Amino acid sequence: MARTPDLNPGTPTPRSGQYEIVGPRGGRTGEERTSTRGNPLPPPPKAGQNYRLVDATKHGKR
Numbered sequence: 316m317a318r319t320p321d322l323n324p325g326t327p328t329p330r331s332g333q334y335e336i337v338g339p340r341g342g343r344t345g346e347e348r349t350s351t352r353g354n355p356l357p358p359p360p361k362a363g364q365n366y367r368l369v370d371a372t373k374h375g376k377r
Contacts, residue, residue: 321365325355332371339363 321337322329328350336346336359347369350356356366 321367322356323365324358326366328352328354328356330368330371333369334366335369336360336364337367339365 321341322334328334329352331351332349333347334350334356336344336348338344344364346360348357348366350366351372359365
């Protein structure tokens with residue numbers, strides 16, 4: 316499975332789910348934020364940090 320690209324803060328969320336905050340060089344911070352599709356990603360705690368999708372929301376048929 317290909318790694319998803321890092322997303323900048325303020326970018327519209329491509330898929331609903333949990334996004335991990337990653338450092339400027341791609342290092343993991345252990346912090347996550349939940350965002351829903353179409354909403355902008357929130358500002359991270361520190362400058363230079365971005366987001367990476369780690370767990371997409373799963374929708375079942377009703």
